[in-house]
Amino acid sequence: MTDRQLREPTRLVLTALADAPRHGYAIIQEVLAISGGRTRLSTGTLYTALDRLLHEGAVRIEREEVVDSRLRRTFALTEQGQAVLAEEARRLRLAAAEAERRLTVARLRPNGATA
Amino acid sequence: MTDRQLREPTRLVLTALADAPRHGYAIIQEVLAISGGRTRLSTGTLYTALDRLLHEGAVRIEREEVVDSRLRRTFALTEQGQAVLAEEARRLRLAAAEAERRLTVARLRPNGATA
DNA sequence: TCGCCATAGGTAAATGATCGACATATGGCG
């Protein structure tokens, strides 16, 4: 249940919501900031991802306000969503460490010999 | 160029090749070991991924042998492939750290208040 | 010896998340 493999944009959405609830547009900006301007989340990706995450119970609607006669929905991580992100972060940390360890091994023994 | 976002299976293939060249079936087993038995790479995923990585120049064919009257191709990371994986590992390490940091912030301030 | 499993390498169709383009609407700035 908790061990599905998240895609990059989905993970960034959960990360953007990890410290505080945010509405859609704020998530886009937060992801832009987190990624150092590299990942520009499109609205198509965001709202389909949010629908999916709502459906799966990783995200819930925190509140709905009307600002300037327009609806604004604020999303928050559920406890399950926190667990999913924590598990994913742990997996990524281990994956990064493993990749870096192996690359170091290759650097110490630059010939591609297996034996 | 070097900053494409890799999917999980693709990344695991590169990681499996990071320390030494391997042939297809050995990559599948190595990925199984790396992921602690969690990720069982199907041949469909593997060979399409390898074709793509060969095309992109991240992987090259190290050697082709005939073992038991069957062809066995051994794949190796190119220098570009090493750079791609190193960059990806760095990004994952940072992404994991950021997610864990934010989750800690949420734990310290459990009310979802933004203000 | 027959069938199955591990080994080994592959293809084809379906799934599913993402991307790019489009649509709508307000408030503010020049």
Place this chain on the structure above:
DNA sequence: CGCCATATGTCGATCATTTACCTATGGCGA
């Protein structure tokens, strides 16, 4: 008056992955 930032969404295309299929050898157990 037009454009940009803000804000929320839909739809079709794209593309990696998944699932299911196929071939083939060598070895092991019934």
